[in-house]
Amino acid sequence: MWNFSIPYKLKHYIDLLVHRGLTFSFTPEEGYRGLVTGKPLVAVCARGGAYGPGSGAEAWDQQGRYLEHIFGFIGFTEIREILVEPTEAMPTSKEASVAAASRQAAEMARNF
Numbered sequence: 402m403w404n405f406s407i408p409y410k411l412k413h414y415i416d417l418l419v420h421r422g423l424t425f426s427f428t429p430e431e432g433y434r435g436l437v438t439g440k441p442l443v444a445v446c447a448r449g450g451a452y453g454p455g456s457g458a459e460a461w462d463q464q465g466r467y468l469e470h471i472f473g474f475i476g477f478t479e480i481r482e483i484l485v486e487p488t489e490a491m492p493t494s495k496e497a498s499v500a501a502a503s504r505q506a507a508e509m510a511r512n513f
Contacts, residue, residue, distance in 0.1 A: 402448040406463040424475040435476025442477045449489035
């Protein structure tokens with residue numbers, strides 16, 4: 402997470418992907434329609450603090466919400482998230498978080 406959202410380089414990359422006729426369409430009859438369909442997506446989000454479900458700081462998380470919103474807009478319906486947090490905590494907490502995220506990623510990969 403970068404200032405509660407995404408790094409500017411990732412935002413730039415997303416801006417290159419999200420274009421009418423490429424990843425979404427618009428007609429007055431249908432409105433907006435995502436063109437990237439039938440594919441799952443995994444967003445791996447690393448954060449210095451803890452902002453995930455049950456943390457009490459969920460409102461500060463604009464990273465996961467933005468990624469879910471923008472990728473949902475272009476058509477992804479199966480969006481999964483792996484959280485690596487808190488990375489700025491005690492070394493043992495960071496190591497445990499990274500290990501948990503690695504296990505979650507391995508499990509997701511088996512069923513992707």
